[in-house]
Amino acid sequence: MTAGVSEPATVAEGVWTDVVGQVAAVRTLDRAVRAASVPGPGPGGMTHAWLITGPPGSGRSTAARSFAAALQCARQGCGECHECRTALTGAHPDVTLLATEHVFLRVEDVRPLVSVAQQRPSLGRWRVIVIEDADRLNDTSGNLLLKAVEEPPPRTVWVLCAPSPDDVLVTIRSRCRHVGLRIPPAADVSALLQRRHGVDPAIAAFAARAAGSHVGMARRLAVDENARIRRREVLRLPERLTSVGNAVLAAADLMKVATEEAKSATTERDAAERADLLRSLGAEGATSLPPAVRAQVRQLEENQKRRATRAQRDVLDRSLIDVLSLFRDVLVVQFGAEVELVNAELGEDVERLARASAPEDTVRRMDAIGRARRRIAANVAPLLAVEALMVELRFVRAR
Amino acid sequence: MAATTGRSAGRTGGTRGSTSSARGSTVKRATTVLPEDLSPAPVVLVVGGESLFAERATAALVRRAREADPEVSIEHLEAAGYESGQLELLTSPSLFGGGTVVLVNGVEAANDAFATAATRYLSAPTAGACVVLRHSGGQRARGLLEAARKTGAPEVSCQPITKDDEKVDFAANEFRLLGRKASPQAVRALVDAVGSDLRELAAACGQLAQDTSADGDGRIEADVVEQRFGGRVEVTGFRVADAAVAGRADQALSLLRHALATGADPVPLVAALAAKVRALAKVSTVGRARGADVAADLGMAPWQVDRARRELAGWSDPGLADAIRAVAQADAAVKGGGRDPVYAVERAVLTIAHARAT
Numbered sequence: 001m002t003a004g005v006s007e008p009a010t011v012a013e014g015v016w017t018d019v020v021g022q023v024a025a026v027r028t029l030d031r032a033v034r035a036a037s038v039p040g041p042g043p044g045g046m047t048h049a050w051l052i053t054g055p056p057g058s059g060r061s062t063a064a065r066s067f068a069a070a071l072q073c074a075r076q077g078c079g080e081c082h083e084c085r086t087a088l089t090g091a092h093p094d095v096t097l098l099a100t101e102h103v104f105l106r107v108e109d110v111r112p113l114v115s116v117a118q119q120r121p122s123l124g125r126w127r128v129i130v131i132e133d134a135d136r137l138n139d140t141s142g143n144l145l146l147k148a149v150e151e152p153p154p155r156t157v158w159v160l161c162a163p164s165p166d167d168v169l170v171t172i173r174s175r176c177r178h179v180g181l182r183i184p185p186a187a188d189v190s191a192l193l194q195r196r197h198g199v200d201p202a203i204a205a206f207a208a209r210a211a212g213s214h215v216g217m218a219r220r221l222a223v224d225e226n227a228r229i230r231r232r233e234v235l236r237l238p239e240r241l242t243s244v245g246n247a248v249l250a251a252a253d254l255m256k257v258a259t260e261e262a263k264s265a266t267t268e269r270d271a272a273e274r275a276d277l278l279r280s281l282g283a284e285g286a287t288s289l290p291p292a293v294r295a296q297v298r299q300l301e302e303n304q305k306r307r308a309t310r311a312q313r314d315v316l317d318r319s320l321i322d323v324l325s326l327f328r329d330v331l332v333v334q335f336g337a338e339v340e341l342v343n344a345e346l347g348e349d350v351e352r353l354a355r356a357s358a359p360e361d362t363v364r365r366m367d368a369i370g371r372a373r374r375r376i377a378a379n380v381a382p383l384l385a386v387e388a389l390m391v392e393l394r395f396v397r398a399r
Numbered sequence: 400m401a402a403t404t405g406r407s408a409g410r411t412g413g414t415r416g417s418t419s420s421a422r423g424s425t426v427k428r429a430t431t432v433l434p435e436d437l438s439p440a441p442v443v444l445v446v447g448g449e450s451l452f453a454e455r456a457t458a459a460l461v462r463r464a465r466e467a468d469p470e471v472s473i474e475h476l477e478a479a480g481y482e483s484g485q486l487e488l489l490t491s492p493s494l495f496g497g498g499t500v501v502l503v504n505g506v507e508a509a510n511d512a513f514a515t516a517a518t519r520y521l522s523a524p525t526a527g528a529c530v531v532l533r534h535s536g537g538q539r540a541r542g543l544l545e546a547a548r549k550t551g552a553p554e555v556s557c558q559p560i561t562k563d564d565e566k567v568d569f570a571a572n573e574f575r576l577l578g579r580k581a582s583p584q585a586v587r588a589l590v591d592a593v594g595s596d597l598r599e600l601a602a603a604c605g606q607l608a609q610d611t612s613a614d615g616d617g618r619i620e621a622d623v624v625e626q627r628f629g630g631r632v633e634v635t636g637f638r639v640a641d642a643a644v645a646g647r648a649d650q651a652l653s654l655l656r657h658a659l660a661t662g663a664d665p666v667p668l669v670a671a672l673a674a675k676v677r678a679l680a681k682v683s684t685v686g687r688a689r690g691a692d693v694a695a696d697l698g699m700a701p702w703q704v705d706r707a708r709r710e711l712a713g714w715s716d717p718g719l720a721d722a723i724r725a726v727a728q729a730d731a732a733v734k735g736g737g738r739d740p741v742y743a744v745e746r747a748v749l750t751i752a753h754a755r756a757t
Binding site: 243244245246247248249252288290291375378379380381383384385387388391392394 | 479480510511539670673677680681682683684697698716719720723724726727728730731734735736
């Protein structure tokens with residue numbers, strides 16, 4: 001969590017502009033880029049494999065893309081030339097970006113990278129391969145990459161991103177140079193929202209604070225009013241938890257909110273993808289699917305289903321973090337700490353919750369939230385995990 | 400199976416047949432017939448998910464067709480992989496005379512070519528040919544079925560039997576068809592033992608009839624069923640959950656063991672426990688309101704609400720909380736968080752049964 005003192009927004013230049021609040025990491029990467037531009041090994045120099053870690057929303061993939069762009073750029077990342085712009089969007093022929101919307105990166109997804117890594121760069125000076133979700137490599141796909149990551153050809157660079165070094169196979173980790181990102185200061189995130197999206201300063205400040213400086217979430221909250229409403233609904237849930245029955249009903253509501261949000265993000269895209277696929281297979285407008293294309297359509301539907309599972313889990317996890325921030329505030333009030341509240345606009349609710357319980361209860365509730373998140377990640381039925389959580393969160397009146 | 404289809408036709412266990420005649424209500428369509436009564440017609444519909452009834456219906460039809468004309472040719476066609484012209488080819492009159500029965504399988508997955516050909520055929524059926532459309536449910540090709548019904552084609556409804564009482568009726572009927580009698584207890588025991596699959600139940604009836612002597616009054620008693628199928632109870636997770644929330648720990652554990660022994664997986668067992676406890680918790684919020692009034696709010700059926708309310712007797716709020724905790728913990732354990740999934744379910748069942756008293 002960000003401390004209450006607002007630091008001055010750190011201004012970086014060129015491709016590094018959007019890597020918000022990461023002075024130290026940017027310095028390391030920039031030095032590597034400069035070292036890479038002169039031939040031969042040098043101090044603080046270039047390495048063939050990098051592991052960029054940082055909490056969700058700290059801008060790992062942005063940092064990785066900026067790094068890729070800076071390596072391609074003749075001026076070490078001016079942010080304006082053709083090389084910089086194509087590399088940042090992933091259109092540069094020598095920059096390969098891999099991310100997944102599923103739960104895992106599978107062997108089929110990563111196998112092509114092994115052969116790509118052996119090719120010399122065609123236009124630029126480096127062949128850069130960025131894996132944005134290296135934490136989603138499973139054992140098989142991770143092991144497949146071992147050799148390629150350990151000894152790539154001289155002009156190939158691997159950049160892996162993960163929330164923490166522990167999230168990647170130890171054998172992968174040991175082959176990479178580690179760059180850690182911190183949680184960016186809320187002031188920096190707020191400044192980014194204002195600069196890039198023209199958001200009103202008050203809303204930008206609220207969004208940055210409420211999202212816990214998660215850049216993507218903050219943007220969502222800042223530009224999408226429905227997201228703000230949904231967040232508020234979620235934060236109102238603890239008020240309702242007076243009995244086990246109410247807790248179970250609240251869990252059902254939370255799941256509904258999460259499902260709706262996930263659906264609003266995927267439904268339209270699913271339909272568009274299906275229409276595209278049918279068009280490219282020449283089966284556009286067919287009333288029933290010709291048998292020949294069924295396999296492809298089924299494959300697409302399976303992929304979409306996997307994506308929906310992941311989207312629902314992500315949204316749910318985000319909601320649980322929101323609830324966690326509420327109880328964090330409750331604890332702050334209970335301890336009388338002089339720290340800014342994340343949910344300052346819900347001050348009264350926080351006060352009431354703080355009076356109704358003791359600090360040890362609050363800590364127990366925060367533990368329960370952590371447990372529910374772990375359970376959902378371990379494939380426990382999300383509704384059941386949330387029910388058990390809500391039961392723990394409920395305020396027991398005199399028995 | 401073979402024993403049943405080989406015998407003369409009679410009223411057999413179609414749910415529709417037994418219940419509708421018992422209640423005196425009229426059958427929906429005048430053209431609906433029972434599986435065993437099906438006889439050739441230009442177009443015949445066999446609709447529904449229970450393949451046992453469908454097979455009996457087609458077998459009866461083929462038998463009648465053969466009785467009428469021993470030389471009749473029986474053709475099979477898959478509607479999913481249909482290529483245009485096939486239907487016309489099979490139904491066109493033969494040079495040597497003689498009829499044809501075309502059994503079309505998988506109409507629910509029919510391709511466009513078949514739908515077009517069949518619709519065309521409906522308006523001009525070939526004399527002496529019989530086309531049987533087998534549709535096992537779902538919305539596809541419904542238009543074709545409707546069109547066929549409008550022409551007055553006879554239809555066999557093969558709806559699956561799900562309720563236990565209907566299964567008992569079915570089994571009793573099977574014995575009657577086989578020319579045997581069975582005591583109500585025997586039928587009940589048989590349904591408990593092998594009732595989950597209708598085909599298995601029918602086969603078990605046939606086997607019992609063959610294995611036992613028809614001398615004397617020939618009645619099949621419960622002890623005979625016990626002898627052959629005894630000790631085997633097919634248990635679903637819901638029965639385990641019912642016993643657990645009723646606080647009957649011993650019964651719940653023994654049912655759980657039966658469930659595991661007959662192939663139930665711990666994961667759905669835990670899901671059944673979760674559904675049960677969830678229903679109790681939801682209903683605990685509505686007090687004495689009528690089931691039908693609150694059902695929609697709770698996302699449950701009215702009978703589920705009423706049932707949960709009966710089961711809620713003896714439960715307290717902290718007890719429900721313990722139960723939910725236990726189920727969530729068990730779910731984590733059976734999904735790889737624990738070493739022994741069976742132990743995890745067992746523990747959850749015991750915790751739930753004991754939480755009732757607290």
